[in-house]
Amino acid sequence: MSDLHRQPGVRSGQTGDTGNRLDPWFDQYAERAQNLRASEIRALFSVVSRPEVVSLAGGMPNLKDLPLDRLADSAAQLIRQHGDVAMQYGNGQGWEPLRERITEVMSYDGIVGADPDDIVVTTGSQQALDLVTEVFVDPNDVVLAESPSYVGALGVFRARQADVVHVDLDQDGLIPEALEATIKKLKGQGRRIKFLYTVPNFHNPAGVTLSESRRPQIVDICMREGILIVEDNPYGLLGFHSDPLPALKSYSPDGVVYLGSFSKMFAPGFRIGWAFAPHAIREKLKLASESAILCPSMMGQMAIGQYLSDFDWYGQVKQFRSMYQERCNAMLTALAEFMPDCTWTTPEGGFYTWVTLPEGLDAKSMLPRAVRGLVAYVSGTAFYYDGRGANHMRLSFCYPTPAQIREGVRRLSVVVNAEKELVDMFGAGFIPEDVAGLQVIPPHPVEDIGPASDAR
Numbered sequence: 001m002s003d004l005h006r007q008p009g010v011r012s013g014q015t016g017d018t019g020n021r022l023d024p025w026f027d028q029y030a031e032r033a034q035n036l037r038a039s040e041i042r043a044l045f046s047v048v049s050r051p052e053v054v055s056l057a058g059g060m061p062n063l064k065d066l067p068l069d070r071l072a073d074s075a076a077q078l079i080r081q082h083g084d085v086a087m088q089y090g091n092g093q094g095w096e097p098l099r100e101r102i103t104e105v106m107s108y109d110g111i112v113g114a115d116p117d118d119i120v121v122t123t124g125s126q127q128a129l130d131l132v133t134e135v136f137v138d139p140n141d142v143v144l145a146e147s148p149s150y151v152g153a154l155g156v157f158r159a160r161q162a163d164v165v166h167v168d169l170d171q172d173g174l175i176p177e178a179l180e181a182t183i184k185k186l187k188g189q190g191r192r193i194k195f196l197y198t199v200p201n202f203h204n205p206a207g208v209t210l211s212e213s214r215r216p217q218i219v220d221i222c223m224r225e226g227i228l229i230v231e232d233n234p235y236g237l238l239g240f241h242s243d244p245l246p247a248l249k250s251y252s253p254d255g256v257v258y259l260g261s262f263s264k265m266f267a268p269g270f271r272i273g274w275a276f277a278p279h280a281i282r283e284k285l286k287l288a289s290e291s292a293i294l295c296p297s298m299m300g301q302m303a304i305g306q307y308l309s310d311f312d313w314y315g316q317v318k319q320f321r322s323m324y325q326e327r328c329n330a331m332l333t334a335l336a337e338f339m340p341d342c343t344w345t346t347p348e349g350g351f352y353t354w355v356t357l358p359e360g361l362d363a364k365s366m367l368p369r370a371v372r373g374l375v376a377y378v379s380g381t382a383f384y385y386d387g388r389g390a391n392h393m394r395l396s397f398c399y400p401t402p403a404q405i406r407e408g409v410r411r412l413s414v415v416v417n418a419e420k421e422l423v424d425m426f427g428a429g430f431i432p433e434d435v436a437g438l439q440v441i442p443p444h445p446v447e448d449i450g451p452a453s454d455a456r
């Protein structure tokens, strides 16, 4: 390394010698830091944030219907009246009054009589996922996850050096027979399976829900095989027709760590989620959380506590449900009209549908052409640990308006159809750049195309 490229203050023979031109510390990172990668979705963010792009990529909740003025007054009052507590450090496990309220929220999931002492409040359920992985997973341990699975969970598992093995799902969620067969195979190979990670309600990204009859089957299999279940349920209250089916946790209080979140049923801004765990696991999670963050934000916890007490939070949830249902209908109708060569899942709640492209199409390589055509989605490859998923895409209907969704799907269909023509003509994998470059799509104007969403 020449002096020119050395960091100021790093002398020859010291750390800086092992780096490279861009990063003098390159060779000093822990091995696990090699596993830290920007998700495919975040990498897209800067491009799809352009206002003219219709983003069907993001998982941002639509907060326009929240009573922001009243929430502002409530936050001001909180600081004025209880600022000495709200602005202070709190306890690592989370503010007790909020933990009590969380037990009421979970009763909508069929979890009755939960002990607030078995709850750890976290910085979003994303932190809870990280904590569970930290306390259970050694490098190369197996985590079972649906096929496909939430990209943010895969990021945590990768960062913690887990080996993820996917288990098939269908329109009724995780397939019990596939779970059994996968466990048998892995145990036959002498692998250590640490837990099953599952999103039973309104799956991200698949948009499907685990059927009521499969729930006890999945729990039975895992209990018989001694495998912990991590049940991630941020969308449970956002079913279009009803409250959620009973949580897996309600079938096996000792065998399931349940993760909840206020991000989708209220708003992600305060970054408050929770883990509800068997007591011994709860203790480990609390210790791990204290070591990571000392305590969750008191301001956030108290603001949410106040929201649950002083606002009609369940009425708000109902309003969200019908708003998302209208958007989902707009998407399904547009898919049927514009993309008849594709298939897709029919969500009963949540934010997403999972689209399967005609054979030979590759959603990942098609993405730049779609963005050029002013529409964005997430390639299915983001949701697999092993590079699969190229003929799928996740479309989200949570943030754009119904008119934007319709126009977004129309734009997407132009790209998909052009791509299909090329594949039919030349075979898969042959999309020359100059031909692809011809796909400039005259966008229909749509009212109020807001900023595209960052995506989870």
Ligand SMILES: Cc1ncc(COP(=O)(O)O)c(C=O)c1O
Pocket: 059, 123, 124, 125, 126, 127, 150, 152, 199, 204, 232, 234, 260, 261, 262, 263, 268, 272, 273, 456
């Ligand atoms: C399935 C799933 N789990 C967890 C999270 C993280 O949510 P938060 O950390 O905002 O609670 C998300 C966010 O989109 C998600 O979709």
